[in-house]
Amino acid sequence: MSVNQREFGRRVLLGEIRKHRRIARINLADHTGISRATVTTITAELLREGLIEEVPGDSPERDGKRGRPTVDLRIRGAAHLVAGAKISNRTISLVLLDFEGNQLADHEVILDQNVFEAQELAGELATHVEVLARKIDRQRTDISGLGVGIAGIVDAPRGFVHWSPLLDQRNVEFGRVLSDALSIPVYLDNDANLVAVAEKTFGLGQGHSDFIVVTIESGVGMGLYIGDEIYRGTRGCGAEFGHTKVQLDGALCRCGQRGCLEAYVADYALLREAMIASGDKDGRPVEALLRDAQEGDAVAKSIVDRAGRMFAMGLANLVNIFDPELIILAGEQMQASHLYAEEVIEAIRASIVQIDKAPPEVVIHKWGNLMWARGAAAYALDNVSEAALAEMADHAG
Amino acid sequence: MSVNQREFGRRVLLGEIRKHRRIARINLADHTGISRATVTTITAELLREGLIEEVPGDSPERDGKRGRPTVDLRIRGAAHLVAGAKISNRTISLVLLDFEGNQLADHEVILDQNVFEAQELAGELATHVEVLARKIDRQRTDISGLGVGIAGIVDAPRGFVHWSPLLDQRNVEFGRVLSDALSIPVYLDNDANLVAVAEKTFGLGQGHSDFIVVTIESGVGMGLYIGDEIYRGTRGCGAEFGHTKVQLDGALCRCGQRGCLEAYVADYALLREAMIASGDKDGRPVEALLRDAQEGDAVAKSIVDRAGRMFAMGLANLVNIFDPELIILAGEQMQASHLYAEEVIEAIRASIVQIDKAPPEVVIHKWGNLMWARGAAAYALDNVSEAALAEMADHAG
Numbered sequence: 094m095s096v097n098q099r100e101f102g103r104r105v106l107l108g109e110i111r112k113h114r115r116i117a118r119i120n121l122a123d124h125t126g127i128s129r130a131t132v133t134t135i136t137a138e139l140l141r142e143g144l145i146e147e148v149p150g151d152s153p154e155r156d157g158k159r160g161r162p163t164v165d166l167r168i169r170g171a172a173h174l175v176a177g178a179k180i181s182n183r184t185i186s187l188v189l190l191d192f193e194g195n196q197l198a199d200h201e202v203i204l205d206q207n208v209f210e211a212q213e214l215a216g217e218l219a220t221h222v223e224v225l226a227r228k229i230d231r232q233r234t235d236i237s238g239l240g241v242g243i244a245g246i247v248d249a250p251r252g253f254v255h256w257s258p259l260l261d262q263r264n265v266e267f268g269r270v271l272s273d274a275l276s277i278p279v280y281l282d283n284d285a286n287l288v289a290v291a292e293k294t295f296g297l298g299q300g301h302s303d304f305i306v307v308t309i310e311s312g313v314g315m316g317l318y319i320g321d322e323i324y325r326g327t328r329g330c331g332a333e334f335g336h337t338k339v340q341l342d343g344a345l346c347r348c349g350q351r352g353c354l355e356a357y358v359a360d361y362a363l364l365r366e367a368m369i370a371s372g373d374k375d376g377r378p379v380e381a382l383l384r385d386a387q388e389g390d391a392v393a394k395s396i397v398d399r400a401g402r403m404f405a406m407g408l409a410n411l412v413n414i415f416d417p418e419l420i421i422l423a424g425e426q427m428q429a430s431h432l433y434a435e436e437v438i439e440a441i442r443a444s445i446v447q448i449d450k451a452p453p454e455v456v457i458h459k460w461g462n463l464m465w466a467r468g469a470a471a472y473a474l475d476n477v478s479e480a481a482l483a484e485m486a487d488h489a490g
Numbered sequence: 491m492s493v494n495q496r497e498f499g500r501r502v503l504l505g506e507i508r509k510h511r512r513i514a515r516i517n518l519a520d521h522t523g524i525s526r527a528t529v530t531t532i533t534a535e536l537l538r539e540g541l542i543e544e545v546p547g548d549s550p551e552r553d554g555k556r557g558r559p560t561v562d563l564r565i566r567g568a569a570h571l572v573a574g575a576k577i578s579n580r581t582i583s584l585v586l587l588d589f590e591g592n593q594l595a596d597h598e599v600i601l602d603q604n605v606f607e608a609q610e611l612a613g614e615l616a617t618h619v620e621v622l623a624r625k626i627d628r629q630r631t632d633i634s635g636l637g638v639g640i641a642g643i644v645d646a647p648r649g650f651v652h653w654s655p656l657l658d659q660r661n662v663e664f665g666r667v668l669s670d671a672l673s674i675p676v677y678l679d680n681d682a683n684l685v686a687v688a689e690k691t692f693g694l695g696q697g698h699s700d701f702i703v704v705t706i707e708s709g710v711g712m713g714l715y716i717g718d719e720i721y722r723g724t725r726g727c728g729a730e731f732g733h734t735k736v737q738l739d740g741a742l743c744r745c746g747q748r749g750c751l752e753a754y755v756a757d758y759a760l761l762r763e764a765m766i767a768s769g770d771k772d773g774r775p776v777e778a779l780l781r782d783a784q785e786g787d788a789v790a791k792s793i794v795d796r797a798g799r800m801f802a803m804g805l806a807n808l809v810n811i812f813d814p815e816l817i818i819l820a821g822e823q824m825q826a827s828h829l830y831a832e833e834v835i836e837a838i839r840a841s842i843v844q845i846d847k848a849p850p851e852v853v854i855h856k857w858g859n860l861m862w863a864r865g866a867a868a869y870a871l872d873n874v875s876e877a878a879l880a881e882m883a884d885h886a887g
């Protein structure tokens with residue numbers, strides 16, 4: 094068994110144990126095709142490193158040969174603390190997990206600004222990660238890794254933010270700024286990608302290799318799994334959906350371009366139209382507009398309907414291009430319910446290439462900021478596992 | 491060395507020899523990381539099977555130890571004949587390659603119909619593949635595999651045509667119909683995918699892992715490489731581009747839906763507008779319209795310009811979604827030159843998400859039907875190689 098094979102085997106077995114939560118050695122061998130002898134060797138190493146632990150087996154049977162109780166393996170929760178953060182418009186949401194993925198604490202804080210200098214935002218995050226850790230009588234530096242999801246265009250492997258609505262500068266090495274400020278490893282990604290990670294790890298994406306998650310908040314985001322991997326593009330800005338164009342020379346978008354999907358479906362886009370129609374310069378909250386539309390106000394209905402049809406058109410284009418198994422519409426905001434309407438899903442079906450095979454499933458998954466933060470934590474969990482295995486490779490060879 | 495490892499090793503080494511055309515055993519070991527001993531064993535098997543052959547080495551040096559001339563390995567061209575066919579609007583284009591990829595013959599035939607019953611089209615193809623083989627005094631059944639590219643929605647692994655403009659029925663197991671009619675293995679795919687295979691094997695996609703090929707003929711096609719693999723989607727109808735929507739409730743498309751990109755950029759779309767403007771019911775050839783536009787006719791220019799801008803918008807959306815390294819615009823028709831204009835490429839750059847990093851390269855590759863057919867042949871070559879290796883695995887273990 095070469096060094097590479099052993100490293101590969103450790104990764105596969107740790108992943109398999111995580112997937113099953115509890116599993117006997119013999120089943121590990123069956124599921125992975127790795128020989129029983131190698132499973133025994135590698136799991137002994139993982140036990141020695143404290144990454145996994147033995148627990149009494151679930152099975153009522155006893156080991157036939159010697160009559161001993163069966164033993165399962167599971168991830169050792171105490172091995173590492175990991176945290177996840179979602180930084181969104183005026184909110185930081187945080188969760189703390191053990192290495193097995195169990196949630197130990199959460200914390201949410203309202204910010205008093207929309208836009209930050211990078212150091213300043215890092216300082217905020219450092220403070221509140223400390224608060225999070227204190228909730229279980231630990232401290233920030235006890236955390237082995239923090240995943241952070243932020244809106245914008247993020248080159249995740251480099252921790253580089255091309256642009257984010259939350260930062261007052263473009264081109265920030267925000268991953269490095271954060272890990273310097275927090276003194277722990279930080280894994281930064283676009284927030285919609287981390288929702289996709291959350292769906293894959295805990296949610297509706299479990300068991301799916303190819304699916305799309307579309308998120309609706311103040312902007313429209315997308316996370317994309319292709320072949321069980323998050324698709325990131327070649328310059329670190331792939332899977333952009335909100336700024337795909339749905340109208341040539343169309344409505345002006347916050348990004349400065351015209352005809353972006355966001356410029357038709359985001360809250361500000363709806364309110365822009367509502368203001369014109371009502372002559373009301375102060376505007377109304379978007380909830381009022383949606384209520385008016387539901388109550389049959391013709392102008393409000395026209396505004397909301399067009400947003401839904403534009404959204405359906407954008408989603409149909411994704412289906413045509415990717416032909417995914419599954420599309421998950423995720424978001425916490427109840428005010429996006431007009432985009433989750435049955436008419437919208439019908440319009441998607443009517444606009445995709447018609448073949449005599451069922452269209453992809455479209456499911457709606459409403460959840461809160463803490464679930465986004467769990468996605469960020471799941472991303473950290475992957476990275477902390479990788480780091481732990483790399484360390485084993487260094488000293489165990 | 492397990493059976494799987496040996497099979498894997500054969501595949502890797504055959505691919506590496508194909509890539510380098512000529513290569514010494516020692517370099518094979520260096521490039522692949524496979525041990526010299528295993529390279530010696532496996533190449534001996536490949537030589538025994540007649541898939542590769544030895545040729546005098548290029549290197550002027552001699553083998554130090556024994557003073558023998560150096561020996562290179564190369565694919566044995568005579569091992570297999572493979573053919574490729576492109577079936578397009580009223581044309582079948584065919585090429586015949588040896589197993590090394592050298593072109594031995596070609597043949598092109600004009601059809602007298604636009605739409606065929608499946609058996610009838612298979613009969614035409616069988617006749618002309620026979621003509622092709624006769625050109626080098628062989629016969630159709632000497633061919634080990636035929637790749638076929640056809641416009642439409644094709645589930646390639648199943649050889650299943652959901653829909654093609656060339657067939658009078660939907661849902662045809664056209665791959666099976668063809669292999670029955672020709673009595674040789676047939677590998678069917680969407681024609682734009684096979685242009686992408688051609689670009690990857692012989693063209694501008696060599697050395698790129700992630701790129702998009704957009705083809706312009708009577709329709710607009712797309713082939714997509716992600717991570718060195720053709721992306722096919724989960725229902726076998728992925729990477730559809732011509733029928734993505736660029737306008738809500740827009741122009742009627744031949745597919746029956748509204749607002750498809752094709753309904754703005756295909757020849758028929760331009761002529762539909764030109765007819766309205768001129769009142770000329772007979773219409774003009776599209777070349778005349780393009781000439782008028784170039785000569786400054788305002789209406790013609792308006793028609794052609796909008797097509798270019800719609801095309802740019804569609805391409806910019808692909809860049810936003812995929813963030814590819816490279817976009818290849820491929821097609822043989824000089825009349826698509828308005829879509830290849832510098833203004834179009836500028837408009838793409840202006841509509842993609844702006845980051846401070848160079849946009850993906852957009853290159854134009856004009857080529858004829860025979861190059862498309864070479865793509866089909868390259869696809870057959872891959873499949874024939876796989877079949878040959880699978881056969882070795884069966885009897886060599």
